[in-house]
Amino acid sequence: MPRIAPLPAPYPAEIQGHFDQVMPPGVPPLVLFTTLASSERAWKKFRAGSLLDGRLISLREREIVIDRVCARAGCEYEWGVHISAFAAAARLTREEIAATLAPPGATGPWAGNEAVLVATVDALHDRSTLTDAEFADLQRHYRNDQILEILLLCGFYRTVAYLSNGLALPLETTAARFAQYAA
Structure with a gap:
């Protein structure tokens, strides 16, 4: 049970409308969403931060970043949701999914811009900054708006x-688990 109770169904029409925009038809909203929706302000702020529109970087690049961030933060909940929902569409192989869980510096399948993405996530996770060289690596592959x-x-x-x-959110029943891919 999460530490803050999720908003119970039936949901207010406006919130149900938001859920309908982000969830496939017939799929109940994620516990993360219903928990945040228990606070109108938190739900509004969270929705405003969404970056899943695919306008600036590819789905594959986005998912590599998200999966690595969640793995490094030990967030099995969101990592599992993204692996289950997007890994196939992002064409992530089983080896690549496992590599999102690998410790920093481990050899993996990443090359070129994808290796730079993983290195960027690791640097930000470990130091909350990028060196000039790390930023230059990003600039070799990405425009400023993409960075x-x-x-x-x-x-x-x-x-x-x-x-x-x-919030100690319970893992979604349909989400992937770290243990499925851990080496």
């Missing part, structure tokens, strides 16, 4: 990890 998107994704999903872990 801002990547940094925002890292920060937003670190916040999601804090929320999920801090």
Whole structure:
């Protein structure tokens, strides 16, 4: 049971409308969403931070960032939701999914821009900053607006990890588990 009770169904029409926008038809809203929706302000602020529109970076790049952020933060809840919901569409292989869980510096399947994404997540997780060389690596692969998107994704999903872990959210029944992919 989460530490803050989720908003119970039936949901107010406006909130149900939000859930309908982000959840597939017939799929109940995530516990994260119903818990945040128990506070009108928290739900509004959370929705405003969404970066899942795919405008600046590819789905694959976005999912590599999100999965690595969640794995590094020990957030099995959100990592599992994203692996189950997006890994296939992002064309992430089983080896790549497992590599999102690997310790920093482990050799993995990443090359080029994808290796830079993983290194960026690791640097931000470990030091909350990027060296000039790490930032230059990002600039070799991404425009400034894309770099801002990547940094925002890292920060937003670190916040999601804090929320999920801090609230002790129960894992979604359909979500992947770390143990399925851990080496």
